[in-house]
Ligand SMILES: Nc1ncnc2c1ncn2[C@@H]1O[C@H](COP(=O)(O)OP(=O)(O)O)[C@@H](O)[C@H]1O
């Protein structure tokens with residue numbers, strides 16, 4: 255039994271290392287995907303095209319605009335002279351935000367009473383809109399705070415300061431890149447396993463394997479273990495890119511990450527095997543892989559929070575390995591969580607792995623239909 | 624089923640794909656030590672029968688026993704005792720010759736101690752020793768087949784199933800291959816081989832003609848020729864193709880086939896020869912000569928298949 259599995263593994267490795275296409279899938283694509291997605295995976299909003307309608311025309315109003323620009327979040331493209339221009343600019347998408355500084359702004363500021371500023375933001379991209387609003391408020395608040403401190407007013411305004419835990423400078427990349435690692439590894443592993451099994455059908459070796467005493471579970475493990483090793487290697491490479499290229503810090507323990515990765519890989523490879531049992535050609539396997547992969551990514555919490563999904567879909571996400579691993583990898587990267595916190599996720603992944611690998615062995619019959 | 628002398632036996636074996644019966648209530652009885660040739664046109668059910676007998680496909684009904692075990696209820700026991708070479712080259716082209724052999728040796732749990740000697744022997748008889756380190760994909764067609772055979776023999780099976788093993792292989796390699804089969808036969812291995820080449824069928828101890836999943840005839844080649852019911856003539860004419868067209872119309876002619884410039888004609892009775900001469904003359908075709916011949920297996924099979932259509 256062990257000998258047969260060992261021989262399957264050796265064979266699989268030899269084949270992988272002699273196949274240039276496979277080498278590409280293993281060593282190049284994950285890094286390229288990591289780089290591409292890593293750069294794309296930011297919801298940070300910078301350089302928002304902005305129009306300014308300054309009615310106050312005071313030193314303070316100019317100072318405020320200055321501060322908006324030097325924050326890096328806003329780029330003032332237009333100075334508007336008439337109110338009706340604002341709507342036009344927004345509609346034609348020339349600017350995303352307009353800031354109207356009403357006359358009396360400087361007076362109000364000095365008195366420390368709420369200043370008359372009107373902000374209009376294009377709400378089509380709700381994320382950008384919220385973030386832009388938030389930035390503007392923060393900048394105005396800071397400015398007013400500084401001013402009040404300068405003139406040492408008797409009634410200090412309340413210092414409202416939102417502070418995000420775990421990811422203090424709110425770099426969305428820090429939050430997103432660990433997720434990217436998870437999805438890149440998932441795709442690679444799914445494709446590798448499902449292709450490896452289906453290829454045996456295509457080249458006719460599966461028929462030959464079937465007349466040997468090889469047991470389904472041996473075949474399944476023989477196909478899982480080598481790709482688990484390769485997946486692990488990819489995980490390492492991709493994590494190195496994340497840490498050293500994108501400067502994403504890892505707060506938690508590396509052994510913890512390794513352990514959880516192992517369990518995650520097992521579950522994903524199991525899914526790949528399951529896909530291979532319903533496919534007979536590489537095209538079918540490819541199709542089935544993406545039919546699984548895309549919903550798995552969308553319904554994992556990678557982009558949309560699971561809590562916001564309809565209940566029935568939330569139940570569906572329980573069979574999605576990515577769902578658990580996202581919690582784990584974000585926990586380890588961002589919060590430094592340990593197993594004392596992450597164990598439910600690890601356990602779920604482990605159970606899922608056992609179920610899918612068993613299911614694929616059962617589904618795989620040593621029979622031709 | 625525990626008759627030691629029986630290698631393969633089927634009873635009312637049936638396998639359908641949709642409405643089509645690929646194997647239609649087939650009965651077989653093959654003894655140990657035989658080399659049984661299964662002959663039939665493309666799509667007649669040879670591969671399906673192979674798969675049923677090697678227990679990698681389940682029959683719809685009927686039974687089959689191979690090496691004393693039922694393919695339905697004891698499929699894994701059957702697999703221990705047989706070797707199988709599927710119709711498509713089922714080896715890893717990106718592994719070398721020796722890697723392929725070792726891979727199968729491990730799958731079959733060939734004991735470590737016996738391994739070097741066995742591998743040596745298999746490589747020796749298949750003349751693959753010099754190509755040990757070559758990738759299987761880089762071998763010639765004939766060598767690939769020999770490697771397939773070596774892999775199928777690594778666990779010294781009792782019965783060997785070969786599905787069109789020499790298909791697309793050059794004549795010299797085909798002869799080599801059959802020499803190897805005879806050596807195996809001498810060692811007591813039973814061989815069940817399908818082939819599209821009738822000259823190969825002649826070398827079998829017994830031949831079965833399969834058509835649409837049924838056995839149309841089954842006997843040893845010599846007896847089959849002797850018992851063929853119709854006189855057979857070979858005929859030379861100046862325009863053999865047109866001669867076929869003319870003679871097709873003649874009632875009582877069982878079958879005509881063309882071999883280069885020569886026609887083989889199966890007649891219902893010898894008197895029919897006069898009609899043939901007359902018809903050819905009437906059509907302006909010059910008949911050079913003719914003589915009575917012993918039918919080849921091909922003649923027999925073509926006639927039987929035509930009769931079954
Ligand atoms: N897996 C299958 N599914 C559907 N039809 C099949 C399958 N295998 C064989 N057939 C059909 O069964 C018939 C016999 O095929 P096969 O056994 O491959 O013949 P042969 O090997 O003599 O060429 C053919 O008509 C073929 O189309």
Ligand SMILES: [Mg+2]
Pocket residue numbers: 669670671710786
């Ligand atoms: Mg066939």
